[in-house]
Amino acid sequence: MTKKMDSTKRYEKLREAVGNGDVDRRTFFGLLGSAGITAGLSGGIMTAMAKHARAAGTELHFEGWGGVVSEALRKHAFDPYEAATGNKVIDATFGGENEVLTKVKAAGSTDGHNILHSSGVSWYKRWTDNGYGVVLNEDNIPNMANVMEAIIKPFRDITPDGLSAVPYDYGTTGIAYNTKYVSEEKAKELGANLLLDKELKGKIGGWGGDWANRAWYGALQSGQDPNNIEDWDAVWDKAREHRDLVLKYWGSGAELMDLLAKEEIYVTEAWSGRVAALQEQGHPIAYMDPPNGLAWMESMFVLKGSPMEAAEELLNFMLAPETAIAVADGQNYPSSLDPTKVPMPEGVEKLPAYDPTGKLEGLVFRDPVKWVAVEKDQSKMWNRVQKGG
Amino acid sequence: MADTATKFDKRPALLLTPAFIAITALVVIPMSFILVYSFYENVDLAVDRVAFQFGNWEELLTDGYYHNAIWKTLKISFVVTVLAAVLGYLPAYFIAMTKFRHKWLLLLLLILPFWVSFIIRTLSWIHILGNQGAINGLLQWLGLTDEPIRMMFNEFSVMVGLIHVFLPYMILNIYVSLEGIDENLEPAARTLGATPWQAFKEVTLPLSLPGLAAGSLLVFVLTGGSYVTPLILGGPSDFLFGNLIYDAVVTELNWPMGATLSFTLLVLLGSVVVIYSRFMGLNQLSKAFG
Numbered sequence: 001m002t003k004k005m006d007s008t009k010r011y012e013k014l015r016e017a018v019g020n021g022d023v024d025r026r027t028f029f030g031l032l033g034s035a036g037i038t039a040g041l042s043g044g045i046m047t048a049m050a051k052h053a054r055a056a057g058t059e060l061h062f063e064g065w066g067g068v069v070s071e072a073l074r075k076h077a078f079d080p081y082e083a084a085t086g087n088k089v090i091d092a093t094f095g096g097e098n099e100v101l102t103k104v105k106a107a108g109s110t111d112g113h114n115i116l117h118s119s120g121v122s123w124y125k126r127w128t129d130n131g132y133g134v135v136l137n138e139d140n141i142p143n144m145a146n147v148m149e150a151i152i153k154p155f156r157d158i159t160p161d162g163l164s165a166v167p168y169d170y171g172t173t174g175i176a177y178n179t180k181y182v183s184e185e186k187a188k189e190l191g192a193n194l195l196l197d198k199e200l201k202g203k204i205g206g207w208g209g210d211w212a213n214r215a216w217y218g219a220l221q222s223g224q225d226p227n228n229i230e231d232w233d234a235v236w237d238k239a240r241e242h243r244d245l246v247l248k249y250w251g252s253g254a255e256l257m258d259l260l261a262k263e264e265i266y267v268t269e270a271w272s273g274r275v276a277a278l279q280e281q282g283h284p285i286a287y288m289d290p291p292n293g294l295a296w297m298e299s300m301f302v303l304k305g306s307p308m309e310a311a312e313e314l315l316n317f318m319l320a321p322e323t324a325i326a327v328a329d330g331q332n333y334p335s336s337l338d339p340t341k342v343p344m345p346e347g348v349e350k351l352p353a354y355d356p357t358g359k360l361e362g363l364v365f366r367d368p369v370k371w372v373a374v375e376k377d378q379s380k381m382w383n384r385v386q387k388g389g
Numbered sequence: 390m391a392d393t394a395t396k397f398d399k400r401p402a403l404l405l406t407p408a409f410i411a412i413t414a415l416v417v418i419p420m421s422f423i424l425v426y427s428f429y430e431n432v433d434l435a436v437d438r439v440a441f442q443f444g445n446w447e448e449l450l451t452d453g454y455y456h457n458a459i460w461k462t463l464k465i466s467f468v469v470t471v472l473a474a475v476l477g478y479l480p481a482y483f484i485a486m487t488k489f490r491h492k493w494l495l496l497l498l499l500i501l502p503f504w505v506s507f508i509i510r511t512l513s514w515i516h517i518l519g520n521q522g523a524i525n526g527l528l529q530w531l532g533l534t535d536e537p538i539r540m541m542f543n544e545f546s547v548m549v550g551l552i553h554v555f556l557p558y559m560i561l562n563i564y565v566s567l568e569g570i571d572e573n574l575e576p577a578a579r580t581l582g583a584t585p586w587q588a589f590k591e592v593t594l595p596l597s598l599p600g601l602a603a604g605s606l607l608v609f610v611l612t613g614g615s616y617v618t619p620l621i622l623g624g625p626s627d628f629l630f631g632n633l634i635y636d637a638v639v640t641e642l643n644w645p646m647g648a649t650l651s652f653t654l655l656v657l658l659g660s661v662v663v664i665y666s667r668f669m670g671l672n673q674l675s676k677a678f679g
Binding site (some may be wrong): 096098099101102105126130202208209211243246247248249251258262263264375376379380383384386387388389 | 431433434435436457458519520521539542620625626628636638639640641642
């Protein structure tokens with residue numbers, strides 16, 4: 001008669017057998033060896049398959065902001081690129097480029113990191129200053145001809161001998177508010193000070209991941225020119241005032257959308273594209289750029305050590321008008337393509353921050369020289385203020 | 390005979406060698422690097438200079454910001470440990486004492502949460518405690534409240550998240566202790582005139598203390614080293630020492646300071662383990678996993 005045994009019993013019997021010496025050492029190591037060989041064989045097969053897969057095309061590792069932005073890139077850029085070339089784009093997300101820089105620095109190499117959806121000119125400067133840049137052969141990226149000269153210039157000023165990235169999109173970090181609880185009149189009247197409205201205590205959010213964003217708003221709230229801050233104490237006093245009203249500092253676009261959609265918060269500074277995505281989903285969230293609101297541009301930054309030919313091919317593919325416009329429409333950020341050269345569809349023209357002139361003169365960007373110079377001290381200060389300091 | 394007595398037995402050394410090598414390679418050497426790095430100087434974001442200076446340590450010892458974080462971490466770890474002990478004892482007692490034929494099923498249920506990602510488990514609290522979460526939804530549906538009650542993004546939600554994640558460690562340790570108690574002892578106490586409560590208080594509880602202490606040690610140390618839970622479930626002022634390490638390493642790109650803070654946390658939590666070991670011994674920990 002076979003006795004039925006549960007797993008616990010079977011384990012206990014085996015342990016008892018080993019303890020009693022009923023399973024000899026030779027048998028034990030034999031079993032162990034068999035397990036090792038099985039694992040080794042599986043590993044070998046997997047390695048061979050991976051080699052075969054790699055031989056089929058070049059792999060490019062892409063890191064970006066996740067959420068609707070990554071979805072738009074995957075659907076409108078990477079999938080068609082893979083189908084057209086046989087190359088593979090492996091995309092991952094980050095909460096900020098500092099995470100990538102930490103990983104690269106810790107590993108001592110850029111292996112596994114090729115292209116970043118890099119934010120702002122400041123980060124372009126940091127990557128190139130730290131020796132992680134490349135020199136793109138712009139002849140291999142003919143679609144660069146359609147990119148706005150105004151958006152290329154700040155990057156070229158930093159690396160006049162050649163670009164390490166192609167500018168790809170731009171947007172603003174304005175203020176989002178729930179129209180069920182905050183009227184348009186009140187929002188416009190208060191502007192950046194809406195984030196300091198005491199009536200909304202516990203219903204205000206803020207981006208915790210970027211000291212410069214907080215400082216920009218602190219400058220606006222303390223009546224200073226964000227690109228020429230003279231009184232940093234006043235900036236951080238405003239940040240403290242904001243902190244005392246905040247429910248939560250969000251750390252990603254997805255978290256921002258979640259907090260607004262679930263009405264955990266009614267007001268926060270926000271990325272224009274994410275708010276547009278919420279509006280598309282039917283949430284009563286309005287968006288405004290206060291005077292001197294923060295504008296930014298993003299690039300596709302190629303890291304040192306990347307397969308250049310494939311990377312340039314991908315960048316050119318991404319800048320093709322049909323791809324760039326589809327991505328812009330999907331991620332809700334205007335494309336870097338010059339609208340005077342490439343006609344934009346109505347959907348893109350309606351996006352927040354969209355500039356039909358192609359000169360970007362109506363938007364205020366960070367001056368990288370000013371902001372990078374103070375980053376070491378002020379980012380530390382922000383971490384303290386954020387935590388009650 | 391004399392030969393046998395003086396012959397050196399190599400087996401313990403041989404058996405310990407792999408563990409010794411692993412601990413040296415994976416703990417001692419990396420921690421030594423971290424200690425060395427704490428003397429380096431951060432000259433700019435992500436740019437460090439090799440040096441032997443005490444600036445980072447001086448900042449740690451003289452700046453109240455760090456002392457506050459240490460105090461906060463110890464306080465939250467202590468409260469979470471006490472609550473986990475109180476909440477964990479009952480299920481552990483039930484599992485140990487039940488006559489249910491399929492006790493393994495109860496143990497399986499206990500470890501089932503480990504099959505789900507730690508992050509997902511933590512995020513799930515937003516859907517339970519949030520403004521539009523299950524509890525507020527139920528309260529409003531029952532007409533008990535008109536407005537959502539604020540339960541998220543504060544110290545309460547951080548503690549709930551930490552207890553949720555670490556409670557199984559507490560239960561398992563107490564269970565192992567209770568399981569090892571001779572089941573005739575409590576009936577024996579009863580036959581000598583003890584009430585059920587007295588029998589528990591005088592016999593079972595003291596004998597299960599090693600498990601309770603081992604569970605408490607694990608929960609305390611694991612809580613003290615946490616940083617993701619406050620990040621997801623906490624508000625601006627809800628942070629642990631681990632969050633300062635994250636700030637230094639990832640957002641300020643200041644590795645020397647991050648190394649200083651990391652080593653400090655290691656020493657702090659290591660001290661707790663040493664104190665525990667001094668009074669309780671560490672052998673109870675191995676039982677829980679053996």
